[in-house]
Every structure is written in structure tokens, then in C-alpha cells.
Amino acid sequence: MQPVPFVPWVWRDPSWMDEPVPDESRPGDAELARRPDTGLIGYEVEATDGSIGKIDEDNAKVPNDCLMISTGPWIFGRTVVLPVGTVRRVDHNERKVYVDRTKEQIKNAPEYDPDNHEDYRRRTGEYYTESYRAMPPML
Template identity: 85%
Template sequence: MQPVPFVPWAWRDPSWANEPEHDEAELARRPDTGLIGYHVEATDGGIGKIDEDNAKVPNDCLMVDTGPWIFGHKVVLPVGTVQRIDHDERKVYVDRTKEQIKNAPEYDPDNHEDYRQRTGDYYTESYRALPPML
């Protein structure tokens, strides 16, 4: 039996969107907008927060402001990396390490298609090499 392939651009568990505090019409358009300001936790610690510029990237990505962690860069994570979301703690847990996120392709808003391809390839390969911890 083949393992389920990783799809970087699809939520693995969209059940978090059923939280009552979220406006359903807004979630249908942009399910990630309710996450702005949430802290993002890699498997080995915090990496930053969902940035207010999140709406500038496609809704199958999350824009994360890493603050001083990698010199104030913003990184874009495919939503497929999200393991779970804790609304009480306002945290998004991803199943990649800080190093894997740091080494991801740099976001290029001027070359969206090339960036998407490189990012998709990078994360797909990272899941092939190191499957998510369950």
C-alpha cells in the first residue's frame, strides 16, 4: 500500500475552521484570515507569527513574520505543513523543523508561478525524506 502523497497546497485538517468565533462567509473566501497574529510553532520551537500581509499571498499559503529568528524575514508556508491549530493558545503548529523552514525557497511576489513550483517541490521532497511526526 502506497502512503498518501503530500499535497502542499491543501489543508490536511480543515476542522479548525468550524470554530464559532469565525465568520463562515469570510472563512469560505479566506480560511486563513482568522489566524493573523497567531504564533507559529515548528517541531523544535517558535518561528514567528502569521503576518498581517497574509492576504497578499494565495489562500493556500501562510505568510509568517519570523521576527529576529532569521533576521526579520517573512517566509511563506504551504497550508499542508499545518499539523493543528489551537485557538485557545492562538498557535499554529507545523510539522517541519526551524531548519527546514529556514532553508525553504525565498518568497518572490514578482515570480509567483516559479516560487510555487520551487516551494511545492521543496516541501514535497522534505516529506519524502522526513515524514511528519504524528
């Protein structure tokens, strides 16, 4: 039996996105309905070995199958984009997103390039797919 391949661009459990249903009659809520990840802006992001930063307020600049993370000083304020497939769970009470990769794995990911979206997305997908082949998720 073949193992199920890792798909970096898909939430592994959509119930993690359980947020109140937006009221599409209010300005801005229609966009939120299309972008459930924007409800995570400001959440802390925890790697398997500690905090890596927060979900950036510019998260809407990347596709909704990614999370833009502002890493702060631990890697000199670098902005990284994580595929949503790296998310292990979301704790809405604590406002934290837990990912199943280490700080080092995230630090070594391809650098975000807003000017070359297709190439960046391909390289990021390949990087994380190989990451999961080498080290399956720690659940």
C-alpha cells in the same frame, strides 16, 4: 501499496479551521468567508523545535492555501510562506499554529518572491514535497 503523496497546498484536517461563521452582511466578512486563513493573522507559529514567528497581517497577499509568516529576529526578520499542508494543528484558545517541520527546514525553504508567484509556488511545492519524502510528519 503506494504511500499517499504529500500535497502541500491542502489542509490535512479542515476542522482545524473551525472559526465562527462570518456574517457576510458585515463589511469585510464576505472576504473572510472566502479566506478562512485570515482568521489566523497574529497567531504564533510553532515548529517542532520552537517558535518561528507569527502569521503576518499581509497573509491575504498569498493564496489561501499558504500562510505568510513573519519570522522576526531568529532568521533576521525574513518572511516565509508555508503551505497549509505543513500545519499539524491549530489551537484557537492559545492562538497558535503548530507545523510539523523544524526551524531549519523552514529556514532552508525557497525565499518568498511576490514578483514571480508561479515559479515561487512551484519551487516551494517541490521543496516541501521532498521534505516530506525525506522526513515524514511527526504527529
